[in-house]
Amino acid sequence: MSGVRSRNESAWLLPPGPGGNHKLRERMRRFDDADEVDIAVVGCGAGGSTVLQRLARAGWRAVGFDAGPFWDPEQDWVSDEAGSHHLYWNEPRVIAGDNPVPLGSNNSGRGVGGSMVHYAGYTPRFHPSDFRTFTADGVGADWPIEYEDLKPYYEAIEEELPVAGDTWPWGDPHSYPHRPHPVSGNGELFLRGAYACGIQAKVGPVAISNGRFGNRPHCIYRGFCLQGCKVNAKASPLITHVPDALAHGAEIRADSMVTRIDFDEQTGRATGVHYVQGGRERFQRARIVAIAGYSIETPRLLLNSTSARFPDGMCNDFDQVGRYLMVQGAPQTAGRFDAEVRMWKAPPPEVSTEEFYETDPSKPYKRGFSVQTVSPLPITWAEHVAAQGYWGADFRRYMSDYAHWACLGALCEFLPLEGNRVTLAEEKDRHGIPVARFSYSQCDNDRQLLEAAQSVMEKILKAAGADEVITIKRYAHLVGGARMATDEKHGVVDGSCRTFAVPNLYITDGSVLPTQGSANPALTIMAVAARAAERLAK
Amino acid sequence: MSMLPLDKNDGGGRYPGFSTLAQAHSWDQATAGVVLGRIGPPPEIRFFTPQEEAGAAALLDQLLGQHAEPRVPVVNFVDSRLAEKQTDGWRYEDLPEDGEAWRKTLAALDHSAEELYFQPFAECPESEQAALLQSIQDLGNSTWQGMRASRVWGLWTRYAATAFYSHPWAWDEIGFGGPAYPRGYKNLGIDRRESFEVADASPGEDPLEAGPAALSQTDRKNA
Ligand SMILES: Cc1cc2nc3c(=O)[nH]c(=O)nc-3n(C[C@H](O)[C@H](O)[C@H](O)COP(=O)(O)OP(=O)(O)OC[C@H]3O[C@@H](n4cnc5c(N)ncnc54)[C@H](O)[C@@H]3O)c2cc1C
Ligand code: SF4
Numbered sequence: 001m002s003g004v005r006s007r008n009e010s011a012w013l014l015p016p017g018p019g020g021n022h023k024l025r026e027r028m029r030r031f032d033d034a035d036e037v038d039i040a041v042v043g044c045g046a047g048g049s050t051v052l053q054r055l056a057r058a059g060w061r062a063v064g065f066d067a068g069p070f071w072d073p074e075q076d077w078v079s080d081e082a083g084s085h086h087l088y089w090n091e092p093r094v095i096a097g098d099n100p101v102p103l104g105s106n107n108s109g110r111g112v113g114g115s116m117v118h119y120a121g122y123t124p125r126f127h128p129s130d131f132r133t134f135t136a137d138g139v140g141a142d143w144p145i146e147y148e149d150l151k152p153y154y155e156a157i158e159e160e161l162p163v164a165g166d167t168w169p170w171g172d173p174h175s176y177p178h179r180p181h182p183v184s185g186n187g188e189l190f191l192r193g194a195y196a197c198g199i200q201a202k203v204g205p206v207a208i209s210n211g212r213f214g215n216r217p218h219c220i221y222r223g224f225c226l227q228g229c230k231v232n233a234k235a236s237p238l239i240t241h242v243p244d245a246l247a248h249g250a251e252i253r254a255d256s257m258v259t260r261i262d263f264d265e266q267t268g269r270a271t272g273v274h275y276v277q278g279g280r281e282r283f284q285r286a287r288i289v290a291i292a293g294y295s296i297e298t299p300r301l302l303l304n305s306t307s308a309r310f311p312d313g314m315c316n317d318f319d320q321v322g323r324y325l326m327v328q329g330a331p332q333t334a335g336r337f338d339a340e341v342r343m344w345k346a347p348p349p350e351v352s353t354e355e356f357y358e359t360d361p362s363k364p365y366k367r368g369f370s371v372q373t374v375s376p377l378p379i380t381w382a383e384h385v386a387a388q389g390y391w392g393a394d395f396r397r398y399m400s401d402y403a404h405w406a407c408l409g410a411l412c413e414f415l416p417l418e419g420n421r422v423t424l425a426e427e428k429d430r431h432g433i434p435v436a437r438f439s440y441s442q443c444d445n446d447r448q449l450l451e452a453a454q455s456v457m458e459k460i461l462k463a464a465g466a467d468e469v470i471t472i473k474r475y476a477h478l479v480g481g482a483r484m485a486t487d488e489k490h491g492v493v494d495g496s497c498r499t500f501a502v503p504n505l506y507i508t509d510g511s512v513l514p515t516q517g518s519a520n521p522a523l524t525i526m527a528v529a530a531r532a533a534e535r536l537a538k
Numbered sequence: 539m540s541m542l543p544l545d546k547n548d549g550g551g552r553y554p555g556f557s558t559l560a561q562a563h564s565w566d567q568a569t570a571g572v573v574l575g576r577i578g579p580p581p582e583i584r585f586f587t588p589q590e591e592a593g594a595a596a597l598l599d600q601l602l603g604q605h606a607e608p609r610v611p612v613v614n615f616v617d618s619r620l621a622e623k624q625t626d627g628w629r630y631e632d633l634p635e636d637g638e639a640w641r642k643t644l645a646a647l648d649h650s651a652e653e654l655y656f657q658p659f660a661e662c663p664e665s666e667q668a669a670l671l672q673s674i675q676d677l678g679n680s681t682w683q684g685m686r687a688s689r690v691w692g693l694w695t696r697y698a699a700t701a702f703y704s705h706p707w708a709w710d711e712i713g714f715g716g717p718a719y720p721r722g723y724k725n726l727g728i729d730r731r732e733s734f735e736v737a738d739a740s741p742g743e744d745p746l747e748a749g750p751a752a753l754s755q756t757d758r759k760n761a
Contacts, residue, residue: 078573079566079569079719080704082701090625091627092627093627094628095629100630102628103626105627184727185727189728222722223718337728338742340737340741342730345723379704381703382699382700386695391600393603394603396602397549399549399711437631
């Protein structure tokens with residue numbers, strides 16, 4: 001692993017044991033608003049932090065902005081579900097369409113580390129087929145890059161997080177730097193049920209170190225991964241990329257909401273970012289700007305950055321900004337066992353199968369889904385039970401049975417559709433900036449995938465011995481909204497994440513993904529960002 | 539054993555002697571501060587008007603089957619969230635933001651109760667309250683008082699469940715150990731317990747057999 005340390009020293013910069021490196025923060029380099037920094041990165045989540053770390057290492061004068069706090073896990077995070085509400089993006093957003101998608105706690109974070117602070121921790125790669133679904137199946141879109149272009153970055157990031165899991169047989173077969181973790185009752189039942197139905201299931205891949213990795217402590221299997229890992233066992237950019245970025249002279253300006261990208265009509269270039277910090281409006285000059293604010297806030301920021309040249313929003317000449325936003329169908333099916341499962345013990349991400357990932361020519365639908373363990377804590381479980389229609393005494397009786405349930409979740413590859421998009425609502429936030437309106441409707445293929453995934457999960461749980469199964473339909477993982485394409489009529493950025501319209505403006509987060517596969521996206525987002533940063537540094 | 543009164547037939551008494559609060563000594567300070575804050579005197583009502591407070595309390599008691607003392611002070615918890623605008627970060631286009639939506643739906647609930655039973659919701663006998671709520675839930679995606687019934691139902695149950703299942707007494711009732719840092723868990727796997735966990739006294743009490751015929755699977759969340 002010494003190779004990793006020479007590329008990214010983050011895990012060795014953390015204190016031994018939980019907590020953050022306070023010295024590193026105190027000694028952080030600070031730039032002046034009037035300095036023209038080499039790059040201003042908007043958002044310090046999966047994509048933003050990766051870019052910041054790579055370019056700081058390359059000697060760039062780099063500043064990362066985040067609307068939320070610079071977290072100290074010991075002080076700011078709790079081992080409690082309701083008490084973790086502050087980790088999410090809770091500012092107002094409007095949802096619409098035939099199948100509106102709830103946001104906030106369900107899918108987006110705020111603060112240094114981004115949504116990966118409270119993501120589950122699954123880090124699968126996309127399959128090679130994900131990069132050309134249009135050519136192969138006539139659905140979705142082809143990427144302007146191929147799997148092979150990302151492969152070295154997948155390998156690099158898997159070492160940096162690091163990822164633990166079984167040797168992976170699906171997609172481009174590969175192995176992981178760390179061995180798989182032991183599994184809990186939930187994972188055990190998944191493995192047992194899958195085996196009984198002849199479905200291959202594997203342990204991992206999770207970004208939770210298993211063994212020595214710098215000063216990162218071992219996972220204590222407490223199950224609160226979605227509330228932020230106080231232990232520092234689960235990877236998020238806050239501990240995997242930010243420390244190294246700071247050590248190499250990057251600045252992170254937390255609690256700083258970027259409200260507009262500044263544009264010079266004369267030169268046709270971005271000149272910096274307008275932001276609000278502590279109620280004061282400020283402006284940071286920058287030679288290059290990279291936006292990495294998540295699939296909702298990135299399009300919103302572009303749409304709010306109007307000028308004479310871009311009356312309908314920056315980079316929106318062809319009405320592409322905000323479009324083709326995707327969400328994975330994420331139905332959750334639970335099964336009831338007489339034995340005690342106690343699924344809340346151990347990390348929710350444990351075991352998965354990608355056996356249904358690819359298009360099956362014998363099926364009426366295209367593309368597929370994956371199945372993974374999910375282990376809801378009481379409040380999320382209560383939502384699952386309430387969705388069955390129970391309330392009052394029936395609800396309490398059901399909930400008292402919590403220890404006996406195992407729960408699986410599917411990720412269905414919903415297709416990118418033109419009309420699924422972010423626009424601006426009439427409503428404004430407390431800074432007076434119009435909030436995002438996200439409209440979402442499913443297509444037939446999406447609905448068929450949902451049904452197919454549910455029946456596979458029911459089959460697995462029943463084969464493991466469940467006497468009853470219940471399902472809730474949910475969504476997970478937003479990507480797209482400023483996708484990469486071969487030209488400006490079909491997307492917002494090129495294969496290197498550079499916007500077609502403004503030569504020194506980049507987008508380096510999940511917004512650029514043209515398709516989503518049925519893999520959780522964080523690893524791919526980081527790999528895409530790392531590739532863009534490397535090309536920038538050249 | 540949970541402090542909360544719950545009939546044995548409704549899932550009460552399944553974890554005899556189990557107490558998450560008895561484990562508070564093993565919690566980290568930040569977590570203990572947040573969780574223990576839910577135990578003392580509940581926060582004063584700041585958001586609801588007295589009439590709204592009465593309606594909300596009755597509604598939340600019905601949804602959570604809380605019919606006797608001691609109760610989890612759910613109405614105070616919901617009121618606090620609304621006073622502090624602690625929303626979930628989204629609202630449906632056809633409903634106002636959560637605070638306004640609560641006011642509007644509580645007024646609508648009183649309106650319905652007046653129409654049917656000639657008094658505000660909170661004044662109705664519990665059986666009438668329950669019948670009215672059941673009729674709203676049964677509307678599914680149809681309109682109730684100008685709003686999509688399933689979305690109103692989702693708003694109410696979302697706030698109710700979040701408040702109730704954040705409380706240690708509710709955890710005791712379902713066998714959940716609460717905060718687990720820095721201790722973590724050592725005994726993972728089927729039918730394996732930590733020393734402080736208590737076995738379910740009625741493991742065969744499958745709610746699906748005991749309860750009413752499973753309701754049709756609705757998809758309220760996505761409605
Ligand atoms: C409950 C949950 C579970 C998940 N589980 C998984 C999983 O198991 N595996 C997986 O791969 N993915 C998972 N995800 C998704 C994953 O976390 C996201 O896809 C990923 O983090 C997105 O990366 P990003 O760079 O696009 O945005 P983010 O990581 O969200 O970063 C965006 C950052 O930008 C900041 N920001 C936004 N706008 C502005 C602005 N105007 N000014 C300044 N700052 C701004 C935000 O505060 C935020 O910190 C999960 C998500 C959730 C919510
Ligand atoms: S289960 Fe492990 S990875 Fe998840 S929050 Fe706990 S210590 Fe961190």
